[in-house]
Amino acid sequence: MTDINTATLRDLNLSTETVTVIDELAAFETLLPDDHDELVRHAELFERLPSILTLRGRALQHSRQYERFLTLAEADPSALDQRIDTANALAVLAHAGEIAMLLVPPISSEDRFARTLLSQERSLQYADGGGVHATELMMRALRGLGSSHKVGLIRDGRIPPELAELARRFEGHAIRGDAGESDGSLHGAYRLEDAPALEAWFNDPHDLISLLDEAKANLASVDAWSEQEDIGPHWYGAIGGARVLAYAKLCRVGLWPARSRDDLVVKMEVERLICERAADPDHMRALVEIAIGVGRRIARQGAPFVTRLSGVEL
DSSP: OOOTTOOSGGGOOOOOSOOOOOOHHHHGGGGOOOOSOHHHHHHHHHHHOOOHHHHHHHHHHHHHHHHHHHHHHHHOGGGHHHHHHHHHHHHHHHHHHHHHHHHSOOOSHHHHHHHHHHHHHHHHHHHTTOOSSOHHHHHHHHHTTOSGGGTTTSBTTBOOGGGHHHHHHHHTTTSTTTTSSSOOOOTTOOOGGGHHHHHHHHTSOOOHHHHHHHHHHHHHHHHHHHTOSSOOTTHHHHHHHHHHHHHHHHHHHHHSOOOSHHHHHHHHHHHHHHHHOTTSOHHHHHHHHHHHHHHHHHHTTOTTOOOEETTEEO
16 A cells, blocks of 8 residues: 655555556557457457556556656655656556557547547647647547547536546546545556665667567558458458557557667668558547657657667757
8 A cells, every 4th residue: 555654765565466567559469369360359459448448547646646646756866866656657658558548449428528528638748838749749639539539528618417427537536536535446457665666667678670570560460451352241340450550559559769770770660651641540640649759858868768870860
């Protein structure tokens, strides 16, 4: 349980439990069923993607834990270097959740409502100059939300009573621990007390070259299925599932800071790939560019990360 009297990073009551850390984008692949038919597998993945409100809840918790880290570090900066990778891990987790919310398609009315609120929230945030990414990129990402999901959900600028609880969930009021009255836990989310597991996860990243290769394989399936003349019952879902999976992997390449020259080369290849695939949904391509920007900002901390290739900063 979280120690509500924690004053600095040194006072954290660190968990001794074995915790498996996985970000939202990586978790998509765990939803692929065991089936010999690739069309069926990816179609079922498309239907199993998490709800936007679920993604929102975990992203908010990770953002709040990151803010909590900054507050505790400010109180006593002496432990900052020792625990910096806890903050880095939470930053990757929070951004992965934010990207996942814009990457998954809104299927249910609950999802469409959440995407409406998310679009409004981001539009206001960036209009007020409070955005953390390039405004043009975020506007491209938001354009992928479309307009049909707004119909009938918000009336005269107000949220109807029957949607009030969903709005509370979107704002994070369902997350316990805001006032220190509980441990603030949320299924599938992590806290500062999980620092050892978070740091171990951050310092053992997935191989970026493999991620890029896997994404290319997913996109090759999308292209092959898109050219089929005989469209079966799983065709639409399979294309959607494979495309989401591909772009989730490309975003993961972007989010992780480069630790070697090879990592930088992979990131350059990802940028080239999304430029070449101009026919793909533009909001997905924008999300990859946002992820790359996040990884670059983390890498600017210095060693063990690298930002230069042959003397040119990337």
